[in-house]
Amino acid sequence: MAQHDTLERLLPQSLANAQREVFWAALLVLVASLWIATSFTKQVSLFPSINEGKSPWTNLKARAHYVKNARQLLADGFRKFAGPFTVLTDGGRVIMLPPDMIEHVNAHETLSFKQYTREYMLADYETFRTFKSPPEGMFEEAVMKGLTRSLPKFTKALSNEMTDCLNDSWNKLDDGWHEINPRNDVLDWVARLSSRIFLPGSFAENKEWLRISIDFTTNCFIAITICRFVPWPLRWTAERLLPLCRKVRADYRAAARTLQPVLDERHKEIAAAEREGRKPQLPDDSIEWFRNASHGRCYNEVDIQMGLAVAAIHTTSDLLVQALLNLGAHPELLQPLREEAISVLTQHRLQKTALYELRLLESFFKETQRLKPINMATMHRTATADVELSNGIKIARGQHTAISSHQMWSNEHYDDPDEFDAFRFVKRRQTPGLEHRSHLVATSPEHLGFSHGKHACPGRFFAANEVKISMLHLILKYDFExxxxxxxxxxxxxxxxxxNPKAKIWLRKRQPEIDLEALASET
Structure with a gap:
């Protein structure tokens, strides 16, 4: 009887399970059919392809091959076609343009960086909403008019925060040599430095906020990469169900909970000031930079702050980690870098002019960025209408374009381009016609570390100060190998x-010749 009862209870459940399995199987067949049909319908392109196959299956294989072999594919494409060609990437088909077309691309409003970001970063999916662009020009205005104009007064605050970062990490080490992986420490430092300037001071000490601001970006990019490989009819489902996507959404909600009390206080102060007919008492931080740059337009304040974290932390951290590894590989640079730091800080103290005069340090970072930019293709765009460039090249609406960065490693522009030369841009700075192009923050067609043109990284001035101040502390306080x-x-x-996220470096504490803490306390 008990067994019969069990069957009675299980039978309807089994039937229901079977029905669900049939339903999902039918749905998968439909989705696969749609994917195959749409994959065979190729977007018309006037350019030859370096890796496109004849079926969705070979194209899937081509996209996976691209992930591991993009450098070779791009080199093969330019060698084979001597002009624009298409490449099937992890994010779809892209027209790869040669570097001499940079100014042609810059001239066209219909080649949209905003639309490219929306499509490539899957910004229409709820999980990746942070990548939706704010109102036109708002981000650039907030960074340039708010952050960049205020940089001189942030110099000592950044130095003080870097002191605290090291006191909480490497200064706790015993005397003698230690082997460490710098990646996680550097991520934490840059998150703290950025938070110290962008938000109220408590955020730089809030471990949960720092964790979110670091993990959110990493998880977003991994989740987006996974979702790009999911056939588009299944992508909405994958985006809702993938554990990593759920983690991204959970971190976003946690960030909103952390930010909201501060945002509410600002709103209350603004409302009270309006009622009382006075000017609101507001700090000089990113919340206010974006409010001012909005000019009354609607925007999501949490999205903006998470977008700022995405833009500010990982690229700067990557540059600083690579610079540390290069310094370990070239320890002979430590002495000239220290001598420059001692000379400049003795004369200019810890002021804006000091950062400008650190010419070898700037050259060291710019050379680091030349050999290893964050991307070997830049100036990504999507055509929002049919475009004919001034050189006659035609790009159809909806097509994606990018500029190859290979001129950064070309002997047409650089002597011994494959060699790391920390003094390269010191020498170029002394060459007539190249003086202004050789600063760390300068962009040019032959150095695309911060991209180029109207969409060049607006935060590069802050990032440059951040890495220079950080490196001053590191070279004066530690030996590296x-x-x-x-x-x-x-x-x-x-x-x-x-x-390299697994790279380890040896370091040893030393007595600094200059007391950076004392300099930061000077009025």
Missing amino acids: LKDIGMAKWMEFGTNMVA
């Missing part, structure tokens, strides 16, 4: 170039 020179070699994923 890299036992395995191969650790300085970066990793490549598609066109992305990332400092």
Whole structure:
């Protein structure tokens, strides 16, 4: 009887399970059919392809091959076609343009960076909403008019925060040599430095906020990469169900809970000031930079702050990690870098002019960025209408374009381009016609570390100050050595170039010749 009762209870459930399995099987067949049909319908392109196959299955294989071999594919494409060609990437089909077309691309409003970001970063999916662009020009205005104009008064605050970062990490080490992986420490430092300037001071000490601001970006990019490989009819489902996507949404909600009390206080102060007919008492931080740049337009304040974290933390951290690895691989640079730091800080103290005068340090970072930018292709765009460039090249609406960065490693522009020369841009700075192009923040067709043109990284001035101040502390307070020179070699994923996350460096504390803490306390 008990067994019969059990069957009675299980039978309807089994039937229901069977029905669900049939339903999902039918849905998968439908989705697969749609994917195959749409995949065979190729977007018309006037350009030859370097890796496109004849079926969705070979194209899937081509996209996976691209992820591991993008550098070789791009080199093969330019060698074979001597002009624009298409490449099937992890994010779809892209027209790869040669570097001499940079100004042609810059001239066209219909080649949209905003639309490219929306499509490539899957910004229409709830999980990735942070990548939706704010109102036109708002981000750039907030960064340039708010952050960049205020940089001189942030110099000492950044130095003080870097002191605290080191006191909480490497200064706790015993005397003698220690082997460490710098990646996680550097991520934490940059998150703290950025939070100290962008938000109220408590955020730089809030471990949960720091964790979110670091993990959110990493998880977003991994989740987006996974979702790109999911056939588009299944992508909405995958985006809702993938554990990593759920983690991204959970971190976003946690960030909103952390930010909301501060945002509410600001709203109350503004409302009270309006009622009382006075000017609101507001700090000089990113919340206010974006409010001012909005000019009354609607925007999501949490989205903006998470977008700022995405833009500010990982790219700057990557540059600083790669610079540390290069320093470990070239310890002979420590002495000239220290001598410059001592001379400049003695004369200019810890002021804006000091950062400008650190010419060898600037050159060292710019050379680091030349050999390993964050991406070997830049100036990504999507055509919002049919476009004919001034040189006659035609790009159809909806097509994606990018500019190859290979001129950064070309002997047409650089002597011994494959060699790391920390003094390269010191020498170029002394060459007539190249003086202004050789600063760390300068962009040019032959150096696309911060991209180029109207969509060049607006935060590069802050990032440059951040890495220079950080490195001043590091070179004065520590010795560095890299036992395995191969650790300085970066990793490549598609066109992305990332400092080796597993690299370890040897360091030893030393007595600094200059007291940075004392300089930061000077009025």
